[in-house]
Amino acid sequence: MLLEFRVIELKMKHEWTIATGVNNPSGGSTAVKTVVIQLKDGGLVGLGEAARSGRYEQPTDVIVDFLKKIDPSKLSFDNIPGSMAYLDTLTDKHPYHDSSAKCGINIALLDGATKKAKVPIYDFFKLGFKENKHISSYTIGIDKAEVITKKVLEAAPFPILKVKLGAPNDREIMAALRAAAPTKTVRVDANEGWKTKEEALRNIEWLATDPNVEFIEQPLPAITPAKEMAWLKSRSPLPLLADESYHTAKDIDFCVECFHGVNVKLLKTGGISNAYEALQVARKHKMKTMIGCMVETSILIGAAAHLAELTDFLDIDGNILCNNDPYIGPTAENKGMVTFAGATEQYGLRVKARAADPFAS
Ligand SMILES: [Mg+2]
Numbered sequence: 001m002l003l004e005f006r007v008i009e010l011k012m013k014h015e016w017t018i019a020t021g022v023n024n025p026s027g028g029s030t031a032v033k034t035v036v037i038q039l040k041d042g043g044l045v046g047l048g049e050a051a052r053s054g055r056y057e058q059p060t061d062v063i064v065d066f067l068k069k070i071d072p073s074k075l076s077f078d079n080i081p082g083s084m085a086y087l088d089t090l091t092d093k094h095p096y097h098d099s100s101a102k103c104g105i106n107i108a109l110l111d112g113a114t115k116k117a118k119v120p121i122y123d124f125f126k127l128g129f130k131e132n133k134h135i136s137s138y139t140i141g142i143d144k145a146e147v148i149t150k151k152v153l154e155a156a157p158f159p160i161l162k163v164k165l166g167a168p169n170d171r172e173i174m175a176a177l178r179a180a181a182p183t184k185t186v187r188v189d190a191n192e193g194w195k196t197k198e199e200a201l202r203n204i205e206w207l208a209t210d211p212n213v214e215f216i217e218q219p220l221p222a223i224t225p226a227k228e229m230a231w232l233k234s235r236s237p238l239p240l241l242a243d244e245s246y247h248t249a250k251d252i253d254f255c256v257e258c259f260h261g262v263n264v265k266l267l268k269t270g271g272i273s274n275a276y277e278a279l280q281v282a283r284k285h286k287m288k289t290m291i292g293c294m295v296e297t298s299i300l301i302g303a304a305a306h307l308a309e310l311t312d313f314l315d316i317d318g319n320i321l322c323n324n325d326p327y328i329g330p331t332a333e334n335k336g337m338v339t340f341a342g343a344t345e346q347y348g349l350r351v352k353a354r355a356a357d358p359f360a361s
Contacts, residue, residue, distance in 0.1 A: 002040040003072040005050075005104075006358045007060050009033050010295055010322035014151060017142040017164075028141065032295040032322070033060045035101075036358050037067070039108040041077055046112030047327075047351055049299035050104030051267045051318075055244065058100040058267075066090065066101035075105065077112040080273065084109075096247050099270040106271025107303045107349065115348035120340075121306040125276055129308060131339055136314040136332035137162040137187055139321065145169070145176035152180035158336045160185045160214075162315055166193015170203065178210070186210070187313070189217040192244055196220075197228045201235055208237035215239040215288075215313075217263060229258035241290060241313075248274055249281040261288025261312070272303050279310040293318040298327035302351040305330040305338050314338060326358050327351050 009031045017028035037048035050063045069090045075083045087105060091098040114124045122129045138158035140151050142165070155161060163177055165188050177186065188207055194200040200219040207213045215238055220229060222244040233240055239260040246255050246262040248269050255262050262282045269275040275291070282289050290313035291304045301319045308314060319325045320333045329351030330340045343350040353359070 001072040001075050002038075003067070003070055003075070004038045004040070004359060005064070005067050006036050007033055007064065008036055008297075008326065008358050010297065011324050012295070013321060013323050014141065014147070015143070016295065016321070028143075034294075034296055034300075035060055035063045035067070035104060036297065036299060036326070037104040037108050038359050039072070039075065039077075039105070039112055041112065044077065044112050044116055046077065046108035046110070046115070047299050047349055048104040048106070048108030048111065049297055049303075050100040051294040051296045051300055053100060053267055053294060056096065056099065056267065058098070062098070063101045063104070066098045067104075070105070075109065077109060077116055080106070080109045080113060084271070084273065096268070099247070100267045102270040103266045103300075104271075106273055107266070107299065110272050111349040111351075118347050120347055120350055121272065121303070122309070125306070127307065127309040129306070129340060131341065132337065134305075134308045134311075134314050134338040135160055135336045136316045136338055138317050138336055139189075139315065140164065140177065142167045142173065145172045148173050148176035149180045152177050156181075157334075160187065160336060162187040162189055162217075164189050164191060165203070166190040171206075174207070174210070183212050185212050185214055187214050187217065187315070189243070190219045192218050192221040194219050197224070197232045200232055204232075204236050204238055213238060215241055215261070217241045218243040218245065226254055226257055233258055233260070239288060241288065243292060246278070246282075249278045252281050252285060252287075255282070256285050256287065259287070261290060263290040263292045263315070265292045265294070266300060266303055267294055272307065275304075275307060276310070279307060283310065288312045290314065291316060295321055297325045298329040298331060298351050299349065301331065302327075302329035302343075302349050305340070306349070308338060326354055326356055328354050
């Protein structure tokens with residue numbers, strides 16, 4: 001087995017800011033790095049991707065350091081659990097560390113294994129995929145009111161918006177959004193930006209006066225004690241979804257106590273295999289389920305799309321927030337409707353490089 005990776009830079013259509021970055025004096029991001037991965041065994045190629053994350057202390061250099069530690073001869077398309085167990089031996093930090101690099105390898109292994117078996121990943125998991133059913137939200141990052149209005153008007157074809165709040169100008173952001181899209185369905189992501197349960201409740205009660213706000217994601221910091229989060233859950237007029245509080249299936253008991261649903265991300269779970277488990281466990285507990293994303297290429301977006309049948313909500317727009325995605329596969333770029341119709345690759349992840357393959361040079 002041969003392991004290759006490239007750090008590439010995705011150019012953002014708009015400067016990108018969320019609650020954790022509002023105090024950054026240099027402003028939002030205009031480009032976001034990600035690490036694309038290739039595993040090769042004979043003629044078989046598995047594609048993977050490891051998204052960077054400041055929140056989870058996994059910048060690209062941490063991801064690259066981990067990938068360099070891997071002995072590819074210990075990885076096999078024929079033994080994914082064994083290969084993942086080997087990766088766990090390479091990390092001695094907190095179990096959540098290196099989840100992004102492990103995610104990248106897990107996707108590449110599954111892509112290779114399912115190409116070999118001549119099935120798409122969604123059939124490997126016996127989920128299937130229904131066309132014309134799954135709509136992804138389109139995300140509006142934190143910004144000045146006039147930019148919000150412009151972004152929301154540009155997002156007119158998308159029927160569901162996700163708006164990032166948790167900034168000092170939350171009310172201006174919502175007013176600007178509503179000026180441009182008065183009745184569109186909106187999901188709010190506070191990204192841990194409200195600091196006390198009382199502040200969060202005030203904000204949620206204000207947002208609930210808008211009949212088209214669907215739910216609130218991560219109103220309080222993940223370190224907030226369960227008792228305070230449960231206090232908020234019992235009073236919240238809108239459903240609360242855990243994002244930063246739900247890494248893997250292991251966090252389910254805390255989330256059942258404190259939230260109505262969970263947002264699963266492959267970066268947090270360490271790949272598709274664990275994301276499948278995190279979604280199934282949440283569904284068994286009657287929690288609402290969602291898959292979210294980072295700013296990432298069609299590799300990670302595609303990987304998430306294969307699990308769509310396990311979700312109530314999707315937020316897989318990372319590849320359409322940037323304008324130089326080097327890959328093509330399942331996408332929600334047309335009105336948010338997730339489709340495999342443009343995916344020319346039949347098996348595995350159903351993702352291919354465009355003309356400019358990052359691995360061609
Ligand atoms: Mg979130």
